[in-house]
Amino acid sequence: MAKYEEVSVHGYEEFCKAVSERKGKDIFAYFSGDKDEQGKSWCPDCVKAEPVVRREMSHLPEGSVFIYCQVGDRPYWKDPNNDFKKTLKLTGVPTLLCYGTVNMNTFDH
Numbered sequence: 001m002a003k004y005e006e007v008s009v010h011g012y013e014e015f016c017k018a019v020s021e022r023k024g025k026d027i028f029a030y031f032s033g034d035k036d037e038q039g040k041s042w043c044p045d046c047v048k049a050e051p052v053v054r055r056e057m058s059h060l061p062e063g064s065v066f067i068y069c070q071v072g073d074r075p076y077w078k079d080p081n082n083d084f085k086k087t088l089k090l091t092g093v094p095t096l097l098c099y100g101t102v103n104m105n106t107f108d109h
């Protein structure tokens with residue numbers, strides 16, 4: 001059994017809710033372009049990065065949270081005023097962010 005909690009969310013509101021419900025925990029948030037019915041993202045870099053990120057998840061600290069967040073479709077993501085860009089200051093997808101007290105040296109490979 002995984003030693004961390006995995007949460008999948010879609011959109012900015014769901015992301016904020018997931019984070020606020022887990023205050024005080026180490027949170028790793030992975031942002032990706034939306035997936036289609038076949039489970040493939042419109043973002044080619046996201047398609048390439050996901051298996052790499054998933055492999056590294058075995059190194060997540062015990063009790064931490066991994067939030068997989070789909071940011072929206074391509075037109076929404078391209079809008080410079082979307083909440084992810086404006087509020088979280090994301091500049092691209094895929095992006096992996098860490099919130100909390102974790103020592104990032106343990107996550108560098």
